[in-house]
Each structure stands twice: as structure tokens, then as C-alpha cells.
Amino acid sequence: MTPPDPLPARLERLPALLAQSAALHRHLCPRQVLGARAGLLAGAWLELEFPRTDKRVLVFVETDGCFADGVSVASGCWLGRRTMRLVDHGKVAATFVDTRTGRAVRIAPRPDLRARVREGRPEGQKRWDAYMAAYRTWPDEEVFTVQPVRLTLDLAALVSVPGVRAVCGACGEEIINGREVTGPGGPLCRDCAGERYWEAG
Ligand SMILES: [Zn+2]
Ligand SMILES: [Zn+2]
Structure with a gap:
């Protein structure tokens, strides 16, 4: 599997998604950006139009909080629509499932992401600002690991x-x-x- 569409087209949609996420939160933070980008990337991998307005995609987020809201605005999957599930493992990661085909992809930040951002930041730049700048602009492969997966639970029973x-x-x-x-x-x-x-x- 290779990501089907180029990064810039997806990133053009990021500001509007972040505005939506920030409005929910009354702030914008790095984890919302990660969530929104993970959602955009998942849409590309699953070759589906995101955000969804139907219930075709189910997302398992592995932590609650800001990351989950970013995922929701980008994917259209929400707890309130029964298209998002919290598997609270305390990890900034999510698995996106196309319930029609069973295709699924798990997306997580690269383990060394924050260290690389801190090391690469210009002299005097605050960590927070460095994270925000990097998460908004770095290429997907610098930010995320992407793994095609198969669910081990009964999707029909879950839904x-x-x-x-x-x-x-x-x-x-x-x-x-x-x-x-x-x-x-x-x-x-x-x-x-x-x-x-x-x-x-
Ligand atoms: Zn936040
Ligand atoms: Zn009872």
C-alpha cells in the first residue's frame, strides 16, 4: 500500500479543520493537529472521502482528549455518531476501519517525533511553537508510522x-x-x- 494522494492537497484542508477543532476546545494545541493530520492521512490510505457524513468508517482512538477531537473533525467520526470508539490505552494513536471492506490502518506518531522536533528547532524557539510548526508542515512519513492492520474483535457485535x-x-x-x-x-x-x-x- 502506498499513500494515494500527495501531501500538499491534504494539508490545504488542515487550517479549516483546525479552526473547527480549536472552536470545540477554545484552544489549538499540537495534539489536535496530530489528530487532524492522522485523519487526513487515513482518508488517503483508505481511499475514502473524509470527513465522512455516513457511518462507513469506524475509528478506534487510543486516548481521549485533544487528539481525539482532531481525529473527529478530519474523519467525520464522532462518539456521538457511534463511529468512534475509545480504547483507552493512553496512546496517541488511532485505527481507522472501512467497515464495508474491512480494510484498516493504524496511525501513530513516530516514537522519535518529539525528540526530533526539539533537536531541530531554531535557537530560542519554544517547544510548543516548535511542535505546532512541525506538526502542521512536516511530511507524513516524518510524522507518522502507518500500519495496515486487521481487527481482532467482532465488528458486527461491536456496532x-x-x-x-x-x-x-x-x-x-x-x-x-x-x-x-x-x-x-x-x-x-x-x-x-x-x-x-x-x-x-
Ligand atoms: Zn488541547
Ligand atoms: Zn441492571
Whole structure:
């Protein structure tokens, strides 16, 4: 696989995406830039028009925060649209999946990226400014590693059937999107099945 379209055409779209991301955040920061660029690059690798207005692409972001917002504005994939999932491994990385073909690509900053930016910055330039400048302008191959991957989870089960509803036999709360587990007496929510992340205060 080779990236199909040249870098400059994609980067022309970066300022508008960053304006959108910064408006969500009330600031612009290096991780938003990385997220937006990762999204643009993913669109090129998957040979799909980004940002998506449909649900064809599913993104797994590996950390929350600023990076995820950059990914969202560039890819059109959002938690609120069920086209983004958080796999909170605390890594600035994301995997973009074309759910129609199963093609997937994982994009992460090169491990030595920040060190190279710091070393290469002009005398007196602040780190933050150096990161911003580099992330906006450096070629993709200087910024990212790109790896075609295959998902090891069940995509159909993950996406599930929108609109499916069940009622927990223990607490009576509604469970949507097929997230119930089957207990001896019928469906249970994950809280009642023992995966509760809270306790009564
Ligand atoms: Zn930020
Ligand atoms: Zn329950």
C-alpha cells in the first residue's frame, strides 16, 4: 500500500479543520493537529472521502482528549455518531476501519517525533511553537508510522443493531445496542452482572 494522494492537497484542508477543532476546545494545541493530520492521512490510505457524513468508517482512538477531537473533525467520526470508539490505552494513536471492506490502518506518531522536533528547532524557539510548526508542515512519513492492520474483535457485535432494546431483569433500566448479558433469569445490564464502575454514595 502506498499513500494515494500527495501531501500538499491534504494539508490545504488542515487550517479549516483546525479552526473547527480549536472552536470545540477554545484552544489549538499540537495534539489536535496530530489528530487532524492522522485523519487526513487515513482518508488517503483508505481511499475514502473524509470527513465522512455516513457511518462507513469506524475509528478506534487510543486516548481521549485533544487528539481525539482532531481525529473527529478530519474523519467525520464522532462518539456521538457511534463511529468512534475509545480504547483507552493512553496512546496517541488511532485505527481507522472501512467497515464495508474491512480494510484498516493504524496511525501513530513516530516514537522519535518529539525528540526530533526539539533537536531541530531554531535557537530560542519554544517547544510548543516548535511542535505546532512541525506538526502542521512536516511530511507524513516524518510524522507518522502507518500500519495496515486487521481487527481482532467482532465488528458486527461491536456496532450491533441500532435501536435494539432490552430491560435489565435486576435494576429495570433500559439497555440499548445489544450491550446486555444473558443471566439465568433473562437479560442483565453489565452493572448488575458485576461490571459496575460505581457504588451508591
Ligand atoms: Zn488541547
Ligand atoms: Zn441492571
